[in-house]
Amino acid sequence: MLLAIDSGNTNTLFAIHDGKDWVVEWRIATDAARTADEYAVWFYQLMHMQGLSFDEISDCVISTVVPQSLFNMRNLARRHLNVDPIIIGEPGIEIGIGVRIDNPKEVGADRLVNCVGARVNYNGDLIIVDSGTATTFDILSEDNHFEGGIIAPGINLSVKALHDAAAKLPRIAIKKPEKVVGKNTVAAMQSGVFWGYIGLIDGLINRIKSESDKTFTVIGTGGVASLFEGASSSIDHYDANLTINGLYEIWKLNQ
Numbered sequence: 001m002l003l004a005i006d007s008g009n010t011n012t013l014f015a016i017h018d019g020k021d022w023v024v025e026w027r028i029a030t031d032a033a034r035t036a037d038e039y040a041v042w043f044y045q046l047m048h049m050q051g052l053s054f055d056e057i058s059d060c061v062i063s064t065v066v067p068q069s070l071f072n073m074r075n076l077a078r079r080h081l082n083v084d085p086i087i088i089g090e091p092g093i094e095i096g097i098g099v100r101i102d103n104p105k106e107v108g109a110d111r112l113v114n115c116v117g118a119r120v121n122y123n124g125d126l127i128i129v130d131s132g133t134a135t136t137f138d139i140l141s142e143d144n145h146f147e148g149g150i151i152a153p154g155i156n157l158s159v160k161a162l163h164d165a166a167a168k169l170p171r172i173a174i175k176k177p178e179k180v181v182g183k184n185t186v187a188a189m190q191s192g193v194f195w196g197y198i199g200l201i202d203g204l205i206n207r208i209k210s211e212s213d214k215t216f217t218v219i220g221t222g223g224v225a226s227l228f229e230g231a232s233s234s235i236d237h238y239d240a241n242l243t244i245n246g247l248y249e250i251w252k253l254n255q
Helices: 036-049 067-080 109-121 155-165 185-210 242-253
Strands: 002-007 011-017 022-029 059-064 125-131 134-140 145-153 216-221
Touching: 002 067, 002 242, 011 242, 022 036, 036 067, 059 067, 059 109, 059 242, 109 125, 109 134, 109 145, 109 242, 125 185, 125 242, 134 185, 145 155, 145 185, 155 185, 185 216, 216 242
Parallel strands: 002 059, 125 216
Antiparallel strands: 002 011, 011 022, 125 134, 134 145
């Protein structure tokens, strides 16, 4: 079985693929100081709860935007799972798409992996909207080239900034409010955050389309993307497995 690890700035996803489908997924808070042994104890317990064992893991692929975490995740694979992992972005690792921007080395591994995952199920020119720590908008051309994109603060960062910077504003849960105009502080904040991000998403997608003569398909993914389903007028499809599907495709390409 394949272990796919996607380490973001906030959460790290562990997912297992049995050759036919994704069997199970787990998330843990990203912590650059977490050692390989700590990962192993946590991972072993969750594997055991699913009736799985380390011996069943034959391959591993890792994508991370937190370089400090890579050493320990690589050691987890080598020391505890006895596999040599494929690391996205390392020399010699093929990803199956080209990069047409000023400095290709600047592109985060997660954004490229998302593009690879999007191509599995969607054709033509694509816009991939990933709602995580940052909200990214990435362009994948019909001829499979990453053409650049947009990076905006993520919705959770905005909630945290409101709470941290304003003494009287509480920390709130992100949810779709019943009405745009709030009748209390929490409702007003929820409306501003939620509908503000819908406005950001729809507005930026419309601007991307206005600068191009292409017809785009827009795919939403990421930890909070499901909150926007039915609210955004610009997102055509929601795909929670976009990133891990990209990891699986890259692993297959490098066998």
